[in-house]
Amino acid sequence: MEKKYLLAKMTWPEVEEILKETDIALVPIGAIEQHGPALPVDNDAHIATEFTLRVAESVWSKQKVVVTPTIAFGYSPHHMQFKGTITLSESTLANMIVDVCKSLEHHGFKKIIIINxxxxxxxxxxxxLHExxxxxxxxxxxxxxxxxxxxxxxxxxxxxxxxxCDMxxxxxxxxxxRVLDDKRVDEPGRSIIPGFVEPDMLAPPPRASTAFMMKDISESGVVGYSTKATKEKGKQIADVVLERLEEFILKVAEV
Ligand SMILES: [Zn+2]
Structure with a gap:
């Protein structure tokens, strides 16, 4: 598959050329942090990159876009008790995002979508973004x-x-x-303040938040039921993500 939208694979005259056809840049951003014994540490960077490449591919015939290299490192201090995690400080990450966006703007990209x-x-x-x-x-x-x-x-x-987790x-x-099938584990994680601070992004209200280290709530680094995971479930979720990302890009293009 020829990936016509990869900024890193363009020469500068090619970037100049494509800017005549699109002013939209997509910037994937991930993390390098532990994801339990079954998933590699690049998982968040991998997912962000794949979603971005796949939506660039699908939207291309309707709207051209340019995909920048992935900002692979993220903010992961709470995973540092597990080997392989590499974290930026939050200000470094925020500054990196600002510098990337300013560079893109400098060249004429007028719409930038960060895919996190x-x-x-x-x-x-x-x-x-506020800065x-x-x-x-x-x-x-x-x-x-x-x-x-x-x-x-x-x-x-x-x-x-x-x-x-499963999701x-x-x-x-x-x-x-790369998923190490036989290394998948189920560990629901420990509640931090029951009913208020739960390690579950779908937890209902009341909700409060705090900072914590992952090892304090999970021995394996997993919070969820990864043995329940299937590619089919992944496809069902990914299809919705990709459909809505495409819809969003097309709406941004109209602005
Ligand atoms: Zn992740």
């Missing part, structure tokens, strides 16, 4: 892949949906991640 694969990045992304607001003329958006498909996740995934393993598997 890691919940821990959300605050840094939000801070970066650029009113300073950078490009319109910049951010999408967490799980947030645009929460309804589907609720329907198909075993709770808790939190980390290296995440299913999606990763469908997106051609």
């Amino acid at each position: 694969g890691h919940g821990g990045n959300s605050t840094a992304i939000s801070n970066a 650029m607001n009113g300073i950078v003329s490009a319109k910049i958006f951010s999408v967490d892949w799980w947030t645009i498909a929460t309804d589907k996740i609720k329907e198909v995934a075993t709770r808790p949906a939190f980390h290296a 995440e393993t299913s999606v990763a598997w469908y997106l051609d991640q």
